[in-house]
Amino acid sequence: MNLRNFNQLLPKRSFNSARMIHQMAPWVPTFIQSTKNNPKPFLPFQLATVDVHTNKPRCRTLVFRDFLFMDKKSNVLTFHIDLRSNKVGESFSLSCPTPVEACFYFAETREQYRFSGQCFLITRKQHSKIPQDITHKYGIISPSVCGHHKDELYQFATEAEGQHFACDDNGGQERVLFQGDFKPPLEKEWEMEVKRQWFRLSRASKSQYRKPNPGTELTTESSKLLDKINRGVDGSKEEAGLENFAIACICVDEVDYLNLTSGSGDERVIFSRSVEGGTENWDERHVCP
Secondary structure (H helix, E strand, O other), rough: OHHHHHHOOEEEEEEEEEEEEOOOOHHHHHHHHHHHHHHOOOOOEEEEOOOOOOOOEEEEEEEEEEEEHEEEEEOOOEEEEEEOOHHHHHHOOOOEEEEEEEEEEEEEEEEEEEEEEEEEEEEEHHHOOOOOHHHOOOOOOOOHOOOOOOOHHHEEEHHHHHHOOOOOOOOHOOOOOEEEOOOOOOOOHHHHHHHHHHHHHOHHHHHHOOOOOOOOOOHHHHHHHHHHHHHOOOOOOHHHHHHHEEEEEEEEEEEEEEOOOOOOEEEEEEEEOOOOOOOOEEEEEEEEE
């Protein structure tokens, strides 16, 4: 997808969702197409943060997993982290969002995306600490409202829990949602999302979360344990590491898109999010590469 198809004549465009909510941001279709044009088992990206204790910059390579609740209209990108890792103590908090910048580069198509925004964590037990203001600020809606992918999402609720969710599947059709329809995710829905993404991991990926604490000294005992885990003979169940597993969610405020594909000519577009009177707007500015 080429962003020149939007409109090359206007240096700035505003995408206004009027009073509607749960609208796909204008950069999402382009980003999805970029991922499809670069088929790989994993999609790595770089994440920049600032150490809250030392004020030093930190940059790490992580793997993009999915949109929150498998919902592209959420406009929220997710990745996974180990709660025991240094990055959590340095740059993340279970009680408040963290400013971040994520950079994706697709070498095959020579495209780069820089996502700036706020990041918060979802864990198996800490979802009650997710700040309510961030769900309202970014319009993160309960899956029960739109019924998006509800069959896959709600399979992780027990039969008793499932009785508390009145999903509007709307006959499988998308429906327009307005401000009065907004409802933030329930605690059980956050928990279901944790379980959904956990069970999609490979056995090898799950094993990473039950290995000795990252960054601790390598001893004879920990070396033996690592060997057993790598060979799958440590005697633990796959779910043993779930307590250390967290989903990190990036709520996007700005996207700096750069396309250096020689066939179409260089282009750069900056998407900026704003909210006025409860209405989400995305401004699109074409700038020099």
